[in-house]
Amino acid sequence: MNVSPLGVSSATLACPVPAQRCPVNSGQLLTACRLAWEQGGQLAALWASDERDRERGFCVHVLLRDRDGLTLLDHTLPDGGARYPDLSTIFPVANRMQRAAFDLVGTESDTDDPRPWIWQAAWPIDQFPLRRDFAASPKWEPGEEDYPFVRVSGDGVHEIAVGPVHAGTIEPGHFRFQVVGEKVLRLEERLSFAHKGIEKRFETLSIADGSRLAARISGDSAVAYGWAYAQAVEAIAGLELSQRATWLRALCLERERVANHLGDLGYLGNDGGFAFGLSQFSRLKEDVLRLNRRVFGHRLLMDVIVPGGVTHDIAPESTAEMRTQCASLDREIRLLRDIYDDHAGLQDRFRNCGRVTNELATKLGLCGFAARASGVADDLNRDGDVAARVAVRFDEALESLRLIDVILDALPQGDIIAALPRFREFKPALGCVEGWRGPVWFALESGPTDAIRRCHPHDPSWQNWPVIEHAVIGNIVPDFPLINKSFNLSYSGHDL
Amino acid sequence: MLHILRQIAKCGIKTEPPPPPADEMVTVARLQKKILRVLGRALTIRQIDAGSxxxxxLEIHxxxxxxxNIEGLGIRFVASPRHADLLLxxxxxxxxxxxxxxxxxxxTPDPKLVVAVGDCGCSGGIFGESYASLGRVSNVIPVDVAIPGCPPAPVALLQGILAAVSVAAPAAELDAESAAALRTEPTMGSGVARLPEGAAELAPDAPAGEPPARVGDPP
Incomplete structure (x- = not known):
């Protein structure tokens, strides 16, 4: 976005896409966000950092994205008592990010919502883990907080509490339903059960070692996270990646996308009462993972992408094997798609279930394939229901297979890895990759001696979790698993 | 309907023979004989993601x-720990x-088995122990079998699960008391022991605390 009307200076920020960085005061922060919203921009991420050792108090970082690229607004708070404007009035998605920034760094916004988001009584509420002088005590024991869920009352209204241990093999989180009969009146999510201190852990690792942690932020997106992290590192180093390494990364990313869509399409069939779908799609997914193992040495492609390039080159026979697999997957997916489309019982469950209108998706900043299923940034008229998300997943799986073929056809020759220089200075950079779920962001600042000063990964699930609370309203309780699976959001990537 | 049947017939049976149990994954062999007597070869598993x-x-899926085809081996994933023999x-x-x-x-009713999965479950992995992480599973509850790997491949998972129920280790001869003494002792503080039982899967009958608020009450 053009920030010159705001009267702020901007500097180029190291990032593979056009990005600028602007220091702003509180008035300019608010105006810039309003301007971005009016021009169709969205809030990509919000986080804070402790800059007291550099005599700059605390800094709130607000990342905006629009058609021009990225704008990072840095707003300095002189001390822990200062507040910054509540941005959730412009971007509702800012609410949880602001609460998380407070729980971890202690930066307060002008919000009237004082509830914690990441904090769950495992450390004293006046201690902030991402402050530099934070010292964890072995005496702190897990505790229980009394979270003020909103209750609905009325004749026949009751509450269903689910989690953090769920009935299926899924990640931990808590859902509080207010229902009448089987109709959902309200759903409130309580996340952060998988919070394991990832951001703090990054600060103890070297820049090169950070890559292993990055691949384990959300295991289903190991490639997207690994690549986004590597991008940020390479942007700091000013390292030009070889063409071959870039193309191999793209190959891994598309294989990750195919594997995840196949897995979820199977579970969506299963949740709709069609077990045939699960056994078929899980078989196809297993074929993809097994070939990943043979070609890249890891079923989920963890650690294949490292800063500087990739660890595995592909042999000609692997190329042939991947091509054959693409052709057979393409055939099988189309066949199964016809079966799904023709199955009246399944379509009855999918259609009009968990609807997210285009207007709601835009207002809440929905992103990734779920946004495309609601027709955001797309000329197609999509319904935004489970059926639409299933359709987009089929489309994207097939498109990824086409891309894999294109990549294998035109794979440039060259080295696959370059040596990283030593990191000697404080320098910020951004990385972003459109993973299968949506855009994965990395904000990284290097420190002297190859250290990580601050690292903030941002999962698209931050944007999409609040939308599920809206998508289920008016649906029946048994449809929740189906709606939830149609988004399949990350808990670990969100809770950090 | 016909194309569904055709697809099923075309695919045929893909199931592969199960791997042998991996004795080396057993951390504590306890009560094996008794458990085998009770469970036979029908095993129910409750999976818990404690922060992975x-x-x-994905590999458990x-x-x-x-x-x-784990169900073909008589092993089933269940929705409640109350129905489970083994916690994964x-x-x-x-x-x-x-x-x-x-x-x-x-x-989870006794006798029960606990299998810790993955490098993180076995040792805390890359996340280790911190202000937010207690590390390995055996720091919190007793663990019988630990399956390393990041993540362990499905074959390794099967080997570990089968080891938990079929290893005839010498310790299996021990009586319940001495086997219990062999278990890894949880190092988590005493606060946990005082907690009320159950409520883990938060069934609809979970006790409701305060009186409900009205529609539109502020959070």
Whole structure:
């Protein structure tokens, strides 16, 4: 976005896409966000950092994205008592990010919502883990907080509490339903059960070692996270990646996308009462993972992408094997798609279930394939229901297979890895990759001696979790698993 | 309907023979004979994600695909710990999940087995122990079998699960008391032991606390 009307200076920020960085005061922060919203921009991420050792108090970082690229607004708070404007009035998605920034760094916004988001009584509420002088005590024991869920009352209204241990093999989180009969009146999510201190852990690792942690932020997106992290590192180093390494990364990313869509399409069939779908799609997914193992040495492609390039080159026979697999997957997916489309019982469950209108998706900043299923940034008229998300997943799986073929056809020759220089200075950079779920962001600042000063990964699930609370309203309780699976959001990537 | 049947027939049976149990994954062999007597070869598993990156969950899902066909071995995943013989726990155990994990363990009827999954479940992995992570599963509940790997492949998971129920180790001869003494002792503080039992899977009948608020009450 053009920030010159705001009267702020901007500097180029190291990032593979056009990005600028602007220091702003509180008035300019608010105006810039309003301007971005009016021009169709969205809030990509919000986080804070402790800059007291550099005599700059605390800094709130607000990342905006629009058609021009990225704008990072840095707003300095002189001390822990200062507040910054509540941005959730412009971007509702800012609410949880602001609460998380407070729980971890202690930066307060002008919000009237004082509830914690990441904090769950495992450390004293006046201690902030991402402050530099934070010292964890072995005496702190897990505790229980009394979270003020909103209750609905009325004749026949009751509450269903689910989690953090769920009935299926899924990640931990808590859902509080207010229902009448089987109709959902309200759903409130309580996340952060998988919070394991990832951001703090990054600060103890070297820049090169950070890559292993990055691949384990959300295991289903190991490639997207690994690549986004590597991008940020390479942007700091000013390292030009070889063409071959870039193309191999793209190959891994598309294989990750195919594997995840196949897995979820199977579970969506299963949740709709069609077990045939699960056994078929899980078989196809297993074929993809097994070939990943043979070609890249890891079923989920963890650690294949490292800063500087990739660890595995592909042999000609692997190329042939991947091509054959693409052709057979393409055939099988189309066949199964016809079966799904023709199955009246399944379509009855999918259609009009968990609807997210285009207007709601835009207002809440929905992103990734779920946004495309609601027709955001797309000329197609999509319904935004489970059926639409299933359709987009089929489309994207097939498109990824086409891309894999294109990549294998035109794979440039060259080295696959370059040596990283030593990191000697404080320098910020951004990385972003459109993973299968949506855009994965990395904000990284290097420190002297190859250290990580601050690292903030941002999962698209931050944007999409609040939308599920809206998508289920008016649906029946048994449809929740189906709606939830149609988004399949990350808990670990969100809770950090 | 016809194209569904045709597809099923075309695919045929993909299931592969199960791997042998992996004795080396057994950390504590306890009560094996008794458990085998009670369970036979029908085993029910409750999976608990105590804070993993979800990589282990993806591989646990894979156990249900036609290649591994875990249900064909008489092993079933169940929705409640009250129905489970074995807890399959991925980690590291986040502090936020420690109480829920302990309650789930308490809600599982004896005799029970615990299998820790993945490098994080075995040792805390890359996340280690921190202000937010308690590290390995055995820091919180007793563990019988630990399956390393990041994440362990489905075959390794099967080997570990089968080891938990079929290894005839010398310690299996021990009586219940001495076997219990062999278990890894949880190092988590005493606060957990005082917690009320159950409530792990938070069934609809979970006790409601305060009186309900009205529609539109502020949070």
């Amino acid at each position: 990156c979800n990589g282990c969950e 894979a156990l249900a695909n036609p290649y591994y 726990v991925t980690g590291p155990v986040s502090k936020h999940m420690a109480i829920a994990l302990k309650r789930t363990y308490d809600a």
